[in-house]
Amino acid sequence: MxxxxxxxxxxxxxxxxxxxxxxxxxxxxxxxMPPRVQHALRYAPAAALAAIVAPDLVLVDGGLHLSVMNPKLMAGLGATAFFLATRHLLGTIIAGMALYTLLRISM
Structure with missing residues (x-):
């Protein structure tokens, strides 16, 4: 070419x-656009983000790693719990990264 x-x-x-x-x-x-299409498109950014983030949380070296020894998965679950409790996005990012750092250092 x-x-x-x-x-x-x-x-x-x-x-x-x-x-x-x-x-x-x-x-x-x-x-x-029909109202149903507009309603469905509201979920597109969240679905795209989940499709990008979820594999990174559960895959380690190309294999599925669902255990408490996976710091990414545990930090993701902790960040999710934080968000559900507070609905604060910036706090969720900070809490998730802090938890990931602590778990990564301790494991």
Whole structure:
């Protein structure tokens, strides 16, 4: 693959990304999503975050590691409990990282 092919690929992928991501903004209010779709889209960021974070908590060296000796999993559970008790996002991040650090040092 030559330099021209590489740049052409980059330009075409950039155009495809811009068209697919900007369409909703360019059309403005001409496109109305059904209420069910709008309601479902409210959960998309949380689902994406869970899909990224959950494997990191339970996988160690490519294998499933569900035990109390997994500091990431224990810190994640502790942070979840903290959030459910307080509903404070910044405090959850701080508590989770502090718990992870303590568990990692002690194990």
């Amino acid at each position: 030559g330099a021209v092919d590489t740049w052409l690929t980059i330009l075409l992928l950039t155009a495809a990304t811009l068209v697919t991501r900007c369409t909703i903004f360019l059309l403005g209010h001409a496109v109305k």
